[in-house]
Amino acid sequence: MIAKVIVDVPSSQTDRLFDYEIPAEWIDVIQVGIRVIVPFGPRKIQGFVVEIVSESSHAKIKPIYEVLDIIPVLTEELVHLGDWLSQHTLSFKLSAYQLMIPAALRTKVKKKILLKEDLSRLPGNIQPLFLDTKQIEWAKVEENKSLLKSIHQAVKDELLEVDYQVEEKGKKKTERYVRIAANIDRLEPLPARAVKQKDLLTYIENRKQPQNVQALLQETNMTRQVLTTLIKKGFVEEFEQEVYRDPNAGVQYERTTPLLLTEKQQEVIGPILHSLEDKSHRSFLLHGVTGSGKTEVYLQAIDKALQQGKEAIVLVPEIALTPQMVQRFKGRFGSMVAVLHSGLSMGEKYDEWRKILRQEVRVVVGARSAIFAPFTNIGIIIIDEEHETSYKQEENPKYHARDVAIHRGEYHQCPVILGSATPSLESYARALKGVYHLLPLKERVNNRSMPSVEVVDMREELRQGNRSMFSYSLLDKLKDRLEKGEQSVLFLNRRGYSTFVMCRDCGYVATCDHCDISLTYHRTHHSLKCHYCGHEEKMPNTCESCGSDHIRFFGSGTQKVEEELTRVLPQAKVIRMDIDTTRRKGSHEKLLSAFGRGEADILLGTQMIAKGLDFPKITLVGVLAADSMLHIPDFRSAERTFQLMEQVSGRAGRHDLEGEVIIQSYTPDHYSIELVKTHDYEQYFQMEMSQRKVGVYPPYVFMVLINISHPELTHVIHVSEKIVTFLKREVSNQTVILGPVASPLARIKDRYRYQCMIKYRNESGLRETLREIQQHFMREINQGQLQVSIDMYPYLFT
Numbered sequence: 001m002i003a004k005v006i007v008d009v010p011s012s013q014t015d016r017l018f019d020y021e022i023p024a025e026w027i028d029v030i031q032v033g034i035r036v037i038v039p040f041g042p043r044k045i046q047g048f049v050v051e052i053v054s055e056s057s058h059a060k061i062k063p064i065y066e067v068l069d070i071i072p073v074l075t076e077e078l079v080h081l082g083d084w085l086s087q088h089t090l091s092f093k094l095s096a097y098q099l100m101i102p103a104a105l106r107t108k109v110k111k112k113i114l115l116k117e118d119l120s121r122l123p124g125n126i127q128p129l130f131l132d133t134k135q136i137e138w139a140k141v142e143e144n145k146s147l148l149k150s151i152h153q154a155v156k157d158e159l160l161e162v163d164y165q166v167e168e169k170g171k172k173k174t175e176r177y178v179r180i181a182a183n184i185d186r187l188e189p190l191p192a193r194a195v196k197q198k199d200l201l202t203y204i205e206n207r208k209q210p211q212n213v214q215a216l217l218q219e220t221n222m223t224r225q226v227l228t229t230l231i232k233k234g235f236v237e238e239f240e241q242e243v244y245r246d247p248n249a250g251v252q253y254e255r256t257t258p259l260l261l262t263e264k265q266q267e268v269i270g271p272i273l274h275s276l277e278d279k280s281h282r283s284f285l286l287h288g289v290t291g292s293g294k295t296e297v298y299l300q301a302i303d304k305a306l307q308q309g310k311e312a313i314v315l316v317p318e319i320a321l322t323p324q325m326v327q328r329f330k331g332r333f334g335s336m337v338a339v340l341h342s343g344l345s346m347g348e349k350y351d352e353w354r355k356i357l358r359q360e361v362r363v364v365v366g367a368r369s370a371i372f373a374p375f376t377n378i379g380i381i382i383i384d385e386e387h388e389t390s391y392k393q394e395e396n397p398k399y400h401a402r403d404v405a406i407h408r409g410e411y412h413q414c415p416v417i418l419g420s421a422t423p424s425l426e427s428y429a430r431a432l433k434g435v436y437h438l439l440p441l442k443e444r445v446n447n448r449s450m451p452s453v454e455v456v457d458m459r460e461e462l463r464q465g466n467r468s469m470f471s472y473s474l475l476d477k478l479k480d481r482l483e484k485g486e487q488s489v490l491f492l493n494r495r496g497y498s499t500f501v502m503c504r505d506c507g508y509v510a511t512c513d514h515c516d517i518s519l520t521y522h523r524t525h526h527s528l529k530c531h532y533c534g535h536e537e538k539m540p541n542t543c544e545s546c547g548s549d550h551i552r553f554f555g556s557g558t559q560k561v562e563e564e565l566t567r568v569l570p571q572a573k574v575i576r577m578d579i580d581t582t583r584r585k586g587s588h589e590k591l592l593s594a595f596g597r598g599e600a601d602i603l604l605g606t607q608m609i610a611k612g613l614d615f616p617k618i619t620l621v622g623v624l625a626a627d628s629m630l631h632i633p634d635f636r637s638a639e640r641t642f643q644l645m646e647q648v649s650g651r652a653g654r655h656d657l658e659g660e661v662i663i664q665s666y667t668p669d670h671y672s673i674e675l676v677k678t679h680d681y682e683q684y685f686q687m688e689m690s691q692r693k694v695g696v697y698p699p700y701v702f703m704v705l706i707n708i709s710h711p712e713l714t715h716v717i718h719v720s721e722k723i724v725t726f727l728k729r730e731v732s733n734q735t736v737i738l739g740p741v742a743s744p745l746a747r748i749k750d751r752y753r754y755q756c757m758i759k760y761r762n763e764s765g766l767r768e769t770l771r772e773i774q775q776h777f778m779r780e781i782n783q784g785q786l787q788v789s790i791d792m793y794p795y796l797f798t
């Protein structure tokens with residue numbers, strides 16, 4: 001039998017199947033989806049078995065060297081999905097498969113030299129290497145040419161042997177357990193004076209289940225000595241048992257029961273349940289305003305899928321994976337839920353993933369990559385906040401989780417629900433065309449009103465002499481909430497609003513020497529840092545350009561807002577949430593639950609507080625700088641502004657108390673800000689669509705972004721022009737090729753960057769054309785200097 005293998009070498013030449021012979025003893029062991037070690041040139045490397053056939057068309061094929069898995073790490077579906085994904089995103093098959101398994105399973109194959117015979121038989125110059133060991137790492141002798149020669153000879157003489165050992169990054173975790181020995185009845189009873197031993201033995205006997213040693217000693221307040229004696233006398237056996245690393249161990253989740261759905265919720269869940277009953281695939285767009293009870297709809301739809309014996313995948317944006325969110329799923333489905341997000345350690349992720357693979361859980365709630373959960377009988381897939389750009393992966397394979405979800409939905413013939421208060425333009429347009437089934441939820445649960453929104457013109461405030469970062473109106477309302485004991489949320493948009501350093505005399509801005517970008521001021525070290533390459537330098541005292549000492553940092557970070565808050569509202573208790581205060585593991589949760597318990601009056605934060613919060617006492621939301629994002633050169637910047645404003649506003653007045661929102665802006669008339677006042681998504685959609693039509697942007701066209709980079713500017717230009725010329729020759733005349741032009745970030749880490757863009761409606765051969773470009777520059781790319789990155793669904797235009 002022959003196994004077709006994708007080998008662990010990410011390059012164009014190796015992006016195909018290689019044939020290996022399956023040795024007779026492994027015929028039943030080797031299946032599709034397992035990892036193997038195979039010889040590849042002079043090396044041994046890892047690979048994924050993706051197909052098993054009876055014959056090979058190649059004359060000389062080598063046998064598989066080692067088997068790494070017993071249970072396949074990729075299901076058959078995932079093997080196909082990986083193949084599709086690599087074509088869909090123009091990336092290597094290997095990268096697609098690696099994406100689907102946890103990082104803990106990434107392996108390293110280490111070459112070792114083993115001593116086979118007596119030490120004295122070795123040539124004298126290599127004897128010292130094996131003085132106190134029977135094996136050494138190859139790397140140890142690689143540089144030393146004279147030793148290498150002797151070692152080669154010793155291998156030939158069969159005194160030494162070369163071996164390949166696989167080292168996995170993550171390990172299973174085990175703990176020590178004890179249980180009553182099987183032959184306890186045949187033992188002499190313990191003497192009467194051994195009171196403690198007797199007590200402990202009775203305790204273990206009463207428990208029936210094996211006991212975790214550490215927990216046992218703690219519970220019984222016994223010393224290890226007592227237990228060891230019991231083990232020595234043969235009453236008790238000690239053994240190792242695998243345990244899961246559970247970040248939420250010990251957390252009690254309050255059980256919840258399904259709520260009685262409102263009439264509107266029933267209307268939207270109907271078609272979803274129908275699709276579940278029919279066992280047919282359909283994609284739904286659940287467009288529900290903030291606080292309309294979308295999550296309850298998800299929960300009850302999942303419940304139905306579970307009753308059918310099926311599984312569910314729920315994607316939530318990383319920053320919305322708060323304890324509150326986890327609680328809602330664990331509260332309803334208990335230990336059937338696995339949670340996957342980037343806050344987990346590698347080991348924790350590995351353990352959650354294995355629970356899925358072993359079918360010990362049936363619901364997974366996770367960020368983007370959870371879409372690859374190795375379930376085999378999926379009943380429903382849900383993407384909450386479907387408009388979030390974090391569902392697009394910016395590294396290879398550059399995929400969007402929405403596309404993968406729909407692909408898996410088709411395979412499993414199950415419904416896919418895209419939910420949002422502010423759907424992406426693409427999805428809403430598709431829903432209007434009938435590609436997705438639109439499910440509107442236009443009101444909040446139980447007729448609670450949407451928060452009232454006031455947009456404050458900050459230019460006007462300045463004219464009236466208000467130089468503070470809080471408008472008169474916002475300050476008044478903050479004071480009012482303090483008096484009433486209600487809570488406020490202050491949102492500062494950090495994107496496009498960096499704290500850069502500028503000279504007030506000549507306008508010089510401090511920039512990175514390696515990247516064309518301004519440096520960011522960091523207060524804690526009083527230094528300047530580049531966010532792209534990590535370069536750090538001291539904050540200058542004088543301007544590099546004119547020598548003036550009027551050099552200051554601009555922009556306002558959360559720290560600055562906090563200082564200002566304590567000045568104007570000294571009695572207010574403030575919790576600040578930003579990258580600095582949430583760096584430590586678990587701090588995110590701690591701050592939020594403290595706010596939930598009412599330990600602060602004001603929650604001040606960045607993007608990470610815009611989503612998912614559902615606290616009854618929040619009645620005021622303030623947005624400090626609504627337009628900071630509008631000026632980013634990206635055709636989606638208005639869309640993001642509207643989405644964010646609507647999301648943040650949605651945190652106010654979700655329960656009995658009414659909510660109010662103050663949005664501070666320098667461009668209050670911009671439609672993406674103005675339309676938040678009426679929460680009018682449909683009108684906003686129309687406005688935005690007409691802008692897209694004029695600019696010829698998605699969803700009117702599809703777009704491809706090609707980025708070219710190299711340390712030499714002339715070479716970047718040369719390659720870019722070659723690509724554009726080739727493209728222009730190949731594509732139809734309805735397709736537009738823009739560029740080449742310098743990228744907005746024209747240099748990163750001393751590499752010059754150029755880009756070109758393709759806008760097309762119908763271009764059936766485009767993928768092949770782009771593959772040809774990849775092939776053409778393959779050799780140069782493999783040599784390491786040139787980079788050509790192709791993004792079929794670009795969301796980032798830096």
Ligand SMILES: Nc1ncnc2c1ncn2[C@@H]1O[C@H](COP(=O)(O)OP(=O)(O)OP(=O)(O)O)[C@@H](O)[C@H]1O
Nearest residue numbers: 259260261262290291292293294295296445612650
């Ligand atoms: N049928 C119902 N009966 C009573 N309360 C409900 C019902 N459905 C939802 N709720 C409550 O209404 C509030 C808002 O619901 P939920 O958080 O599910 O809305 P959402 O649409 O997911 O919100 P957002 O998109 O703003 O996060 C929650 O406190 C929830 O418990």
Ligand SMILES: [Zn+2]
Nearest residue numbers: 512515530533
């Ligand atoms: Zn830099």
Ligand SMILES: [Zn+2]
Nearest residue numbers: 503506543546
């Ligand atoms: Zn200057």
